[in-house]
Amino acid sequence: MSEKLTSAYVMSLTPVLPVVTIEDVGHAEPLARVLLASGINTIEITLRTPAALGAIRAVADAAPEMIVGAGTVLSEDDLKAAIDAGARYALSPGGTKKLMKAAENASIPFIPGVATASEIMRGLELGYTHFKFFPAEQLGGAGAIKGIGAPLAKARFCPTGSITLEKAPAYLALDNVLCVGGSWIAPNDKIKAGDWASIEEAAKKAVALKR
Numbered sequence: 161m162s163e164k165l166t167s168a169y170v171m172s173l174t175p176v177l178p179v180v181t182i183e184d185v186g187h188a189e190p191l192a193r194v195l196l197a198s199g200i201n202t203i204e205i206t207l208r209t210p211a212a213l214g215a216i217r218a219v220a221d222a223a224p225e226m227i228v229g230a231g232t233v234l235s236e237d238d239l240k241a242a243i244d245a246g247a248r249y250a251l252s253p254g255g256t257k258k259l260m261k262a263a264e265n266a267s268i269p270f271i272p273g274v275a276t277a278s279e280i281m282r283g284l285e286l287g288y289t290h291f292k293f294f295p296a297e298q299l300g301g302a303g304a305i306k307g308i309g310a311p312l313a314k315a316r317f318c319p320t321g322s323i324t325l326e327k328a329p330a331y332l333a334l335d336n337v338l339c340v341g342g343s344w345i346a347p348n349d350k351i352k353a354g355d356w357a358s359i360e361e362a363a364k365k366a367v368a369l370k371r
Contacts, residue, residue, distance in 0.1 A: 198363035220246025295321030
Protein backbone atom coordinates (compact mmCIF):
# COMPACT_ATOMS: atom_id res chain seq x y z
CA MET A 161 0.00 0.00 0.00
CA SER A 162 1.22 3.52 -0.78
CA GLU A 163 2.23 5.80 2.03
CA LYS A 164 -0.72 7.73 3.48
CA LEU A 165 -0.95 11.28 2.23
CA THR A 166 -2.29 14.33 4.05
CA SER A 167 -5.03 16.70 2.94
CA ALA A 168 -2.51 19.55 2.94
CA TYR A 169 -0.23 17.63 0.61
CA VAL A 170 -3.04 16.66 -1.76
CA MET A 171 -4.32 20.23 -2.00
CA SER A 172 -0.83 21.49 -2.76
CA LEU A 173 -0.10 19.16 -5.67
CA THR A 174 -1.44 21.42 -8.41
CA PRO A 175 -3.07 24.86 -8.70
CA VAL A 176 -6.09 23.24 -10.35
CA LEU A 177 -7.43 19.84 -9.32
CA PRO A 178 -9.16 18.29 -12.35
CA VAL A 179 -12.67 17.18 -11.37
CA VAL A 180 -13.95 14.58 -13.83
CA THR A 181 -16.92 12.34 -14.42
CA ILE A 182 -16.06 9.19 -16.34
CA GLU A 183 -18.72 7.05 -18.00
CA ASP A 184 -16.40 4.60 -19.75
CA VAL A 185 -13.60 2.90 -17.81
CA GLY A 186 -11.62 2.74 -21.04
CA HIS A 187 -11.18 6.51 -20.95
CA ALA A 188 -9.53 6.55 -17.52
CA GLU A 189 -5.97 5.56 -18.40
CA PRO A 190 -5.58 7.77 -21.51
CA LEU A 191 -6.99 10.72 -19.56
CA ALA A 192 -4.50 10.12 -16.75
CA ARG A 193 -1.65 9.90 -19.25
CA VAL A 194 -2.59 13.18 -20.91
CA LEU A 195 -2.81 14.99 -17.57
CA LEU A 196 0.53 13.60 -16.43
CA ALA A 197 2.16 14.70 -19.68
CA SER A 198 0.73 18.18 -19.09
CA GLY A 199 2.23 18.45 -15.61
CA ILE A 200 -0.79 17.47 -13.49
CA ASN A 201 -0.26 14.48 -11.21
CA THR A 202 -3.61 14.26 -9.45
CA ILE A 203 -7.22 13.84 -10.48
CA GLU A 204 -10.58 13.68 -8.72
CA ILE A 205 -12.89 11.08 -10.23
CA THR A 206 -16.41 11.68 -8.98
CA LEU A 207 -18.56 8.76 -7.86
CA ARG A 208 -21.42 9.82 -10.10
CA THR A 209 -21.44 6.98 -12.62
CA PRO A 210 -21.39 3.17 -12.50
CA ALA A 211 -17.94 3.34 -14.11
CA ALA A 212 -16.39 5.57 -11.46
CA LEU A 213 -14.89 2.92 -9.18
CA GLY A 214 -13.57 0.99 -12.17
CA ALA A 215 -12.02 4.18 -13.50
CA ILE A 216 -10.29 4.84 -10.17
CA ARG A 217 -8.99 1.27 -10.17
CA ALA A 218 -7.78 1.59 -13.76
CA VAL A 219 -5.80 4.73 -12.99
CA ALA A 220 -4.37 3.31 -9.77
CA ASP A 221 -3.23 0.14 -11.57
CA ALA A 222 -2.08 1.50 -14.93
CA ALA A 223 -0.77 4.93 -13.94
CA PRO A 224 0.34 4.71 -10.30
CA GLU A 225 2.28 7.96 -10.62
CA MET A 226 -1.11 9.69 -10.91
CA ILE A 227 -2.48 10.38 -7.43
CA VAL A 228 -6.14 9.54 -7.94
CA GLY A 229 -8.85 10.74 -5.59
CA ALA A 230 -12.53 9.95 -5.27
CA GLY A 231 -15.08 12.74 -5.30
CA THR A 232 -18.77 12.81 -4.39
CA VAL A 233 -18.13 10.51 -1.41
CA LEU A 234 -21.43 10.67 0.46
CA SER A 235 -21.26 7.81 2.95
CA GLU A 236 -18.96 5.48 4.84
CA ASP A 237 -19.74 2.80 2.23
CA ASP A 238 -18.64 5.18 -0.55
CA LEU A 239 -15.41 5.86 1.32
CA LYS A 240 -14.65 2.17 1.78
CA ALA A 241 -15.41 1.41 -1.86
CA ALA A 242 -13.16 4.24 -3.00
CA ILE A 243 -10.30 2.98 -0.82
CA ASP A 244 -10.78 -0.57 -2.09
CA ALA A 245 -10.62 0.74 -5.67
CA GLY A 246 -7.28 2.43 -5.03
CA ALA A 247 -8.21 6.04 -4.28
CA ARG A 248 -5.45 7.94 -2.46
CA TYR A 249 -7.79 10.57 -1.02
CA ALA A 250 -11.50 11.39 -0.93
CA LEU A 251 -13.66 14.49 -1.12
CA SER A 252 -17.32 15.18 -0.44
CA PRO A 253 -19.67 18.01 -1.38
CA GLY A 254 -20.60 18.14 2.32
CA GLY A 255 -19.61 16.58 5.59
CA THR A 256 -21.97 14.85 7.98
CA LYS A 257 -20.68 14.20 11.47
CA LYS A 258 -21.05 10.46 10.91
CA LEU A 259 -18.98 10.52 7.73
CA MET A 260 -16.29 12.78 9.17
CA LYS A 261 -15.98 10.60 12.27
CA ALA A 262 -15.69 7.47 10.12
CA ALA A 263 -13.05 9.12 7.94
CA GLU A 264 -10.86 9.89 10.96
CA ASN A 265 -9.72 6.28 10.97
CA ALA A 266 -9.54 5.83 7.21
CA SER A 267 -6.28 4.96 5.46
CA ILE A 268 -6.59 7.98 3.16
CA PRO A 269 -7.21 11.68 3.84
CA PHE A 270 -10.78 12.94 3.61
CA ILE A 271 -11.65 16.49 2.58
CA PRO A 272 -15.22 17.41 3.60
CA GLY A 273 -17.26 20.01 1.78
CA VAL A 274 -18.48 23.16 3.49
CA ALA A 275 -20.70 26.10 2.56
CA THR A 276 -21.08 28.04 5.80
CA ALA A 277 -19.05 29.24 8.79
CA SER A 278 -20.95 26.84 11.05
CA GLU A 279 -20.00 23.86 8.90
CA ILE A 280 -16.35 24.91 8.94
CA MET A 281 -16.48 25.31 12.72
CA ARG A 282 -17.95 21.82 13.10
CA GLY A 283 -15.17 20.45 10.93
CA LEU A 284 -12.53 22.26 12.96
CA GLU A 285 -14.01 20.81 16.16
CA LEU A 286 -13.52 17.33 14.71
CA GLY A 287 -9.91 18.06 13.80
CA TYR A 288 -10.34 18.94 10.12
CA THR A 289 -8.54 21.99 8.76
CA HIS A 290 -8.78 21.43 5.00
CA PHE A 291 -12.10 21.74 3.23
CA LYS A 292 -13.79 21.76 -0.14
CA PHE A 293 -15.75 25.03 -0.48
CA PHE A 294 -18.73 24.07 -2.65
CA PRO A 295 -20.42 25.35 -4.76
CA ALA A 296 -17.90 28.17 -4.78
CA GLU A 297 -19.28 30.60 -7.35
CA GLN A 298 -22.85 30.21 -6.17
CA LEU A 299 -21.74 30.90 -2.58
CA GLY A 300 -20.12 34.22 -3.43
CA GLY A 301 -16.87 33.29 -5.09
CA ALA A 302 -13.43 34.41 -3.98
CA GLY A 303 -14.90 37.27 -1.96
CA ALA A 304 -16.83 34.85 0.22
CA ILE A 305 -13.73 32.79 1.02
CA LYS A 306 -11.72 35.92 1.75
CA GLY A 307 -14.41 37.10 4.16
CA ILE A 308 -14.79 33.79 5.93
CA GLY A 309 -11.03 33.40 6.29
CA ALA A 310 -10.60 36.22 8.81
CA PRO A 311 -12.46 34.62 11.76
CA LEU A 312 -11.61 31.05 10.72
CA ALA A 313 -7.91 31.45 10.08
CA LYS A 314 -7.01 27.77 10.54
CA ALA A 315 -9.16 26.65 7.61
CA ARG A 316 -7.71 26.03 4.17
CA PHE A 317 -9.83 25.53 1.08
CA CYS A 318 -10.17 23.94 -2.33
CA PRO A 319 -13.07 25.91 -3.81
CA THR A 320 -15.00 23.99 -6.45
CA GLY A 321 -18.09 24.76 -8.49
CA SER A 322 -18.47 26.76 -11.73
CA ILE A 323 -14.89 28.02 -11.52
CA THR A 324 -13.25 28.73 -14.89
CA LEU A 325 -9.71 29.40 -16.04
CA GLU A 326 -10.49 33.11 -15.97
CA LYS A 327 -11.96 33.04 -12.45
CA ALA A 328 -9.33 30.77 -10.89
CA PRO A 329 -6.60 33.42 -10.31
CA ALA A 330 -8.80 35.41 -7.90
CA TYR A 331 -9.16 32.32 -5.71
CA LEU A 332 -5.53 31.27 -5.94
CA ALA A 333 -4.42 34.73 -4.82
CA LEU A 334 -5.97 34.11 -1.38
CA ASP A 335 -3.78 32.83 1.46
CA ASN A 336 -6.42 30.34 2.61
CA VAL A 337 -6.85 28.73 -0.84
CA LEU A 338 -4.41 25.96 -1.74
CA CYS A 339 -5.97 24.92 -5.04
CA VAL A 340 -9.23 25.11 -6.96
CA GLY A 341 -11.31 22.31 -8.42
CA GLY A 342 -11.71 22.59 -12.17
CA SER A 343 -14.16 20.59 -14.27
CA TRP A 344 -13.30 22.72 -17.30
CA ILE A 345 -9.99 20.90 -17.85
CA ALA A 346 -11.59 17.61 -18.88
CA PRO A 347 -15.33 18.10 -19.46
CA ASN A 348 -17.55 15.13 -20.23
CA ASP A 349 -17.92 15.89 -23.92
CA LYS A 350 -14.15 16.06 -24.46
CA ILE A 351 -13.58 12.82 -22.57
CA LYS A 352 -16.33 11.01 -24.51
CA ALA A 353 -14.91 12.24 -27.82
CA GLY A 354 -11.37 11.29 -26.87
CA ASP A 355 -10.34 14.87 -27.56
CA TRP A 356 -7.08 14.53 -25.66
CA ALA A 357 -5.48 17.48 -27.49
CA SER A 358 -8.04 19.92 -26.11
CA ILE A 359 -7.70 18.45 -22.63
CA GLU A 360 -3.91 18.70 -22.82
CA GLU A 361 -4.13 22.34 -23.83
CA ALA A 362 -6.51 23.16 -20.95
CA ALA A 363 -4.35 21.25 -18.48
CA LYS A 364 -1.19 23.11 -19.48
CA LYS A 365 -2.95 26.45 -19.02
CA ALA A 366 -4.10 25.34 -15.57
CA VAL A 367 -0.59 24.31 -14.54
CA ALA A 368 0.67 27.76 -15.54
CA LEU A 369 -1.60 29.49 -13.02
CA LYS A 370 0.18 30.97 -10.01
CA ARG A 371 -0.66 30.27 -6.39
